[in-house]
Amino acid sequence: MVDCVIRDWQGAEAGTASLELRIAKEESAAHVVHRALVRQMNNARQGTASAKTRAEVRGGGRKPWRQKGTGRARAGSNRSPLWRGGGVIFGPKPRDYSVKMNRKERRLALRTAFQSRVDDLVVVADFAEQFSRPKTKELLGAMSRWGVEPGEKVLLIVSDRDQNVYLSARNVSKLRMLSAHNLNIFDILAADKLVVTASAIEKIQEVYGD
Structure with missing residues (x-):
């Protein structure tokens, strides 16, 4: 079990949140996560x-x-x-790059990857009500108060997408916003910091905590 400090809109401590996920064994964790990452990247290829x-x-x-x-x-x-x-020797031809992986193994890899980033995890109280309208500057100011350094790649995970929060975040070049039910290996591993709302932590625990 991992206990995380929840920070409010101003960056002050506002409680704790616990995260307990069943992860892969230490000797096989890197292999499982790597297979899931390769699968995601291969499945994104068009092969045309x-x-x-x-x-x-x-x-x-x-x-x-x-x-x-x-x-x-x-x-x-x-x-x-x-x-x-002239023609091309052994040139590319349309092909299917997709890789199959069992659903249980994919979920195990996702849980393992997420829990491996606990040192870069920032849990914040839900802040959708802070936006009466889209305002990128306010979101950047809040992230700075949460300890996110300028230039860091940030993955913002929310339980449900709020339109004002989405519109405030989409114009930030190194900020990616995901819903808790749309997590994927690549974005979790590629980010420098993971900013997760308290309700998103609960949903992750509920969906992936088996």
Whole structure:
């Protein structure tokens, strides 16, 4: 179990929150998390890259010059891979990069990755009511009070997306906002700091705490 200090809108301590997730064993944790990360990145690939072989490139029906007597190297087609404008040897073709992984293993990897970031975790009280309208400056000021340094990549995790909070956060280049039920391995590992609301911690515990 991990106990985290909850900070209010002004950055002062306002209670504690506990997080208890079943994670992978120490000897296999890195392997499980790595597999889940590779799976997510591979599944995001479109796999539509395609290059034409010498059989698919237009032209090349006529032998460029006679076989002997010219002093030049013999050539059978101007669509040869050796020629400019020719085909591509072993070029990419459309393919499926997706990797399968059991649901239980994916959830185990997610829990393990999240719990591994407890040292970079900042738990804050729900602050949606602080925004009567979108205001990026107010959100940046609050993050500074919570201990987020300028230039750090931040993952903001909320229980439910509030429109004013979303509009305030979307214009910050290194801030990514996710709902608690949309967590993923890549964003958890890529962020320098994880700012999580108290209600989001409860939802994470409820959804992933099996």
